[in-house]
Amino acid sequence: MNGSNPVYPFSAIVGQEDMKDALLANIVFPSIGGVLIRGEKGTAKSTTVRALADLLPERDVIKGCIFRCSPSDTRNLCESCRNRVAGNGQPECEPARMRVVELPLCATEDRVAGTLDIEHAITQGQKKFEPGVLASANGNILYVDEVNLLDDHIVDLLLDAAAMGVNFVEREGISYSHPARFLLVGTMNPEEGDLRPQLLDRFGLVVDVMGERDSARRSEVVKRRLAFERDPVAFCRQYETEQQALRERILAAQEMAACMEADDRLIDTAVKVSLALGVDGHRSDLTLVKTAIAFAALDGVEWVGREHVLKAAGLSLPHRMRRRPFEESRADLGSVKALIAECYGSP
Amino acid sequence: MNPAFPFPAITGHDNAKKAILCALASDEIRTLLITGERGTAKSTLARSIRTLVAGKQVLTVPQNITYDRLLGTVDLETAVSCGKIRLTPGILEQGNCQILYADDINLMDEGIVQNLLSAAENGRFSLEREGFSRSIATRFLLVATMDPDEGELTPGQMDRFDLCVRLDPIDDEEKRGEIVRRHLRFNQAPDEFSRGFSPAAKDLEEKLVSARERLPYVSIPDGHAGLISSLCLELGVAGQRGDLAVARAAKALAALDGRDEVVFDDIKLAALLALDHRRREIPDSPPPPLPPQDNKDPDKENDQEPEPPDPETPPRQDPPQQPETADRPEQTPPAPPPPAEQVFEIGSTFDVIRYLDEKSKKATSRQKSGRRTRVLSVDSSGHYRSFRLPDKNRNDIAVDATLRAAAPYQRIRERNGLAISVKKPDLREKVREKKVAHTILFLVDASGSMGVRRRMVEVKGAILSLLVDAYQKRDRIGLMIFRGTGARLLLPPTRSSDIAARMLRTIPTGGMTPLTTGLSEAHQVLTRGKFAGAGENKSIVILTDGRVNVPVNNGPPYHELSDLARDIAGCGIRFVVVDTESGFPRLNRARALAGDLEAPCLRLEDLKNRGLAASVQDFIYNTR
Numbered sequence: 001m002n003g004s005n006p007v008y009p010f011s012a013i014v015g016q017e018d019m020k021d022a023l024l025a026n027i028v029f030p031s032i033g034g035v036l037i038r039g040e041k042g043t044a045k046s047t048t049v050r051a052l053a054d055l056l057p058e059r060d061v062i063k064g065c066i067f068r069c070s071p072s073d074t075r076n077l078c079e080s081c082r083n084r085v086a087g088n089g090q091p092e093c094e095p096a097r098m099r100v101v102e103l104p105l106c107a108t109e110d111r112v113a114g115t116l117d118i119e120h121a122i123t124q125g126q127k128k129f130e131p132g133v134l135a136s137a138n139g140n141i142l143y144v145d146e147v148n149l150l151d152d153h154i155v156d157l158l159l160d161a162a163a164m165g166v167n168f169v170e171r172e173g174i175s176y177s178h179p180a181r182f183l184l185v186g187t188m189n190p191e192e193g194d195l196r197p198q199l200l201d202r203f204g205l206v207v208d209v210m211g212e213r214d215s216a217r218r219s220e221v222v223k224r225r226l227a228f229e230r231d232p233v234a235f236c237r238q239y240e241t242e243q244q245a246l247r248e249r250i251l252a253a254q255e256m257a258a259c260m261e262a263d264d265r266l267i268d269t270a271v272k273v274s275l276a277l278g279v280d281g282h283r284s285d286l287t288l289v290k291t292a293i294a295f296a297a298l299d300g301v302e303w304v305g306r307e308h309v310l311k312a313a314g315l316s317l318p319h320r321m322r323r324r325p326f327e328e329s330r331a332d333l334g335s336v337k338a339l340i341a342e343c344y345g346s347p
Numbered sequence: 348m349n350p351a352f353p354f355p356a357i358t359g360h361d362n363a364k365k366a367i368l369c370a371l372a373s374d375e376i377r378t379l380l381i382t383g384e385r386g387t388a389k390s391t392l393a394r395s396i397r398t399l400v401a402g403k404q405v406l407t408v409p410q411n412i413t414y415d416r417l418l419g420t421v422d423l424e425t426a427v428s429c430g431k432i433r434l435t436p437g438i439l440e441q442g443n444c445q446i447l448y449a450d451d452i453n454l455m456d457e458g459i460v461q462n463l464l465s466a467a468e469n470g471r472f473s474l475e476r477e478g479f480s481r482s483i484a485t486r487f488l489l490v491a492t493m494d495p496d497e498g499e500l501t502p503g504q505m506d507r508f509d510l511c512v513r514l515d516p517i518d519d520e521e522k523r524g525e526i527v528r529r530h531l532r533f534n535q536a537p538d539e540f541s542r543g544f545s546p547a548a549k550d551l552e553e554k555l556v557s558a559r560e561r562l563p564y565v566s567i568p569d570g571h572a573g574l575i576s577s578l579c580l581e582l583g584v585a586g587q588r589g590d591l592a593v594a595r596a597a598k599a600l601a602a603l604d605g606r607d608e609v610v611f612d613d614i615k616l617a618a619l620l621a622l623d624h625r626r627r628e629i630p631d632s633p634p635p636p637l638p639p640q641d642n643k644d645p646d647k648e649n650d651q652e653p654e655p656p657d658p659e660t661p662p663r664q665d666p667p668q669q670p671e672t673a674d675r676p677e678q679t680p681p682a683p684p685p686p687a688e689q690v691f692e693i694g695s696t697f698d699v700i701r702y703l704d705e706k707s708k709k710a711t712s713r714q715k716s717g718r719r720t721r722v723l724s725v726d727s728s729g730h731y732r733s734f735r736l737p738d739k740n741r742n743d744i745a746v747d748a749t750l751r752a753a754a755p756y757q758r759i760r761e762r763n764g765l766a767i768s769v770k771k772p773d774l775r776e777k778v779r780e781k782k783v784a785h786t787i788l789f790l791v792d793a794s795g796s797m798g799v800r801r802r803m804v805e806v807k808g809a810i811l812s813l814l815v816d817a818y819q820k821r822d823r824i825g826l827m828i829f830r831g832t833g834a835r836l837l838l839p840p841t842r843s844s845d846i847a848a849r850m851l852r853t854i855p856t857g858g859m860t861p862l863t864t865g866l867s868e869a870h871q872v873l874t875r876g877k878f879a880g881a882g883e884n885k886s887i888v889i890l891t892d893g894r895v896n897v898p899v900n901n902g903p904p905y906h907e908l909s910d911l912a913r914d915i916a917g918c919g920i921r922f923v924v925v926d927t928e929s930g931f932p933r934l935n936r937a938r939a940l941a942g943d944l945e946a947p948c949l950r951l952e953d954l955k956n957r958g959l960a961a962s963v964q965d966f967i968y969n970t971r
Binding site (some may be wrong): 031075109110113116118121122123124125126127151152153156157159160163164166167168169170171172173174175177190191192193194196197198201202258259261262264267268270271272274275280281282283284285286289290 | 350384385386387388390394407408409410411412413415416417420423424427428435438450451454494496497516517518520523524526527528530531534535537729730731745746747750751754757765766767769823841842843846
């Protein structure tokens with residue numbers, strides 16, 4: 001919005017509930033660690049991600065900061081903002097909307113990590129850091145289309161930064177570090193090859209999307225899309241109430257999730273499920289717990305219920321199960337449901 | 348900077364924590380490797396070191412590091428403004444007296460890893476670049492992490508790590524729950540959480556200080572020194588680094604425990620930390636319960652006297668030990684000590700080995716994967732490794748190096764208002780390196796010749812097994828068959844094992860043998876269109892008996908085949924011919940084809956034990 005091209009509203013997207021849920025959970029609880037969307041082309045993946053960025057309310061960032069540091073998050077400031085805050089306390093702020101920053105497949109290492117600012121070096125004779133994609137991504141959504149086709153060394157950079165929340169640059173005469181905390185959203189078509197298991201594990205949630213199978217809903221998709229293209233402004237206005245309601249729901253959920261405690265039953269369940277499935281490492285326990293909390297918060301309830309755990313399990317576990325080659329990994333999800341039912345009681 | 352998870356708050360991983368404390372307590376331990384599968388808190392543990400060393404900095408060595416930042420380079424700004432060449436120190440020098448932290452070291456450029464390890468070990472490195480020629484002293488502790496599933500380090504690199512610990516996922520329900528709880532609490536309120544653990548962190552810091560003070564006075568009883576060397580021999584550890592590392596770690600453990608003398612348990616744990624990653628061969632069967640009667644090494648005979656003292660009793664007090672001899676334990680006594688001095692019995696070597704075996708059981712059960720092949724990239728993709736004088740019009744200018752080259756001349760050059768004027772001789776271009784994937788196309792004779800069924804089973808098995816491995820190597824495997832009058836691309840080169848399994852369910856066989864057509868089409872698949880991409884290693888594995896009976900242009904089939912083969916040989920695609928001919932008489936036509944293609948020729952019959960996949964891998968991954 002803001003005078004620029006209107007974005008298709010999030011609330012107007014038909015179906016794809018899993019994808020929407022997974023994205024919202026990450027907004028509520030950013031440390032869940034991103035979403036990987038697997039599926040064919042033309043399943044509204046990129047539309048949904050862009051709609052999400054547009055839906056979110058503007059937030060305050062420090063004025064003039066290229067990394068858009070948040071004044072309230074004093075622990076994760078960049079060097080210059082840290083100095084400014086230390087110098088005169090309250091820096092000037094400006095509102096900023098969340099953006100979708102794309103990482104193209106052909107991106108080179110220096111563009112991703114950032115590099116020496118050539119122009120500055122030639123005109124001023126001084127070294128200066130030229131920020132790359134990871135810098136733009138701070139506080140935004142980093143969207144990697146066809147993440148499974150990304151060059152290995154770029155993936156390594158990405159993982160490095162995503163894991164630490166900081167991008168350390170030690171290259172081409174430049175030594176610099178800046179915050180790089182972003183919501184990582186990847187898409188892939190599994191037919192084009194698998195993802196490295198290490199990268200797969202870093203994505204908090206995985207969603208498998210399919211084209212809408214129901215013919216009535218399919219035609220609804222087309223109808224809405226055409227209406228949007230005919231008159232985007234009017235179309236958006238039509239959904240404004242719903243958008244506003246969703247916005248408020250997200251804000252409330254964020255506040256709630258920040259102070260919600262994980263109860264023993266939830267933690268026990270998560271641990272039992274992980275052990276039963278023999279998943280690798282500890283990320284599955286953590287993600288399951290966080291996602292369940294996020295879903296409860298989105299529902300506006302203080303206690304995590306059975307349905308929240310079930311939904312969270314469906315998104316956080318399948319890609320972490322040890323897969324034997326040539327087998328569908330979904331098979332074991334039945335036993336997970338049974339386990340959860342055991343801990344939480346049947347409906 | 349976001350706060351690190353406090354060291355004392357990490358649940359489990361006791362040995363790894365001990366290893367870290369040893370490394371922090373002893374200046375002699377300079378390299379520590381933490382390995383483990385994904386999600387086992389490797390990085391959390393490594394980063395938590397920051398919470399233990401208040402006075403020291405932890406410098407991160409990122410994946411994107413280039414040589415100039417590692418080793419140091421010309422300072423651009425002084426060069427431009429004063430025309431003076433001054434050195435900007437790189438991370439190796441900045442790390443002097445600090446800690447360097449390298450995440451996923453197995454994914455880093457090999458040269459960078461080499462430099463890091465040798466600088467850590469030698470306490471100095473030499474800088475020979477851009478007009479500098481210096482040897483710079485630096486002392487730091489290198490802490491690195493890696494996930495062996497993503498590729499291993501070479502044995503030589505592994506040997507350079509003084510200590511190595513492996514983290515296993517924790518299976519205990521209660522502990523796992525505690526991990527989740529602590530992690531969530533830390534996420535919600537990092538400062539408050541860290542404060543809760545600050546008394547424990549303080550204790551550890553104090554413990555470290557007193558251990559550092561005590562360490563020079565810690566001694567290893569002679570008998571234990573013998574135990575260390577016999578352990579290293581027994582485990583097939585090459586070189587002396589292992590012996591030294593065990594001794595240093597054992598001393599650090601004793602110092603941390605507030606003792607002046609190393610005891611058996613110190614050595615046991617030290618061996619796990621320092622020798623497990625240096626073992627040459629891991630025994631398939633557990634070590635013999637009884638020590639072997641005949642000892643191979645006569646020198647060790649004295650040390651292994653089956654004399655009484657049981658390992659339970661504490662080692663007897665030794666005569667006052669000079670700290671400087673304790674430093675190099677394997678050389679300690681010039682003359683063999685009298686038998687009465689022995690403090691370990693012959694079985695204790697095997698006690699320790701059994702202990703190591705038990706601890707490393709899980710690690711050996713997993714299949715190991717090699718490092719991926721790396722080549723210098725010809726386009727502008729890949730990791731910027733170094734720079735050189737440009738030889739062609741490549742337009743991939745190494746701006747930093749170019750500016751540095753130009754900088755000293757700025758005072759005498761006409762600058763036209765710019766800060767730096769660059770002339771042609773200053774130009775440097777980037778040398779980039781990238782990991783390459785292989786594309787392997789199997790070209791298989793599916794005509795009605797002998798043994799076609801068995802051949803297909805073999806090929807299918809090989810493709811699937813190569814694809815499972817391709818998970819790590821990111822290779823593409825495809826299958827083309829030829830039969831009847833033409834060739835068919837049954838499986839376009841793919842990385843997905845699922846697709847391969849689906850598409851290879853049925854393979855049609857029977858008919859004539861149009862080998863020439865098959866070969867020419869296979870060549871086209873890899874040179875045109877989707878799979879023609881530069882920078883990939885491409886191979887065609889041909890399974891044939893070399894017979895051909897379908898002409899392409901109505902010429903004599905064998906002439907056509909030979910012409911084509913010679914034509915496409917040496918075009919950048921690697922060929923491997925697998926001769927499927929069996930029985931008698933042999934025509935050896937496949938061998939002739941291999942000759943024309945300048946390709947190695949294997950016999951399918953001879954591969955039975957090695958398997959097709961493994962043999963093909965040998966040829967394709969090992970550059971000839």
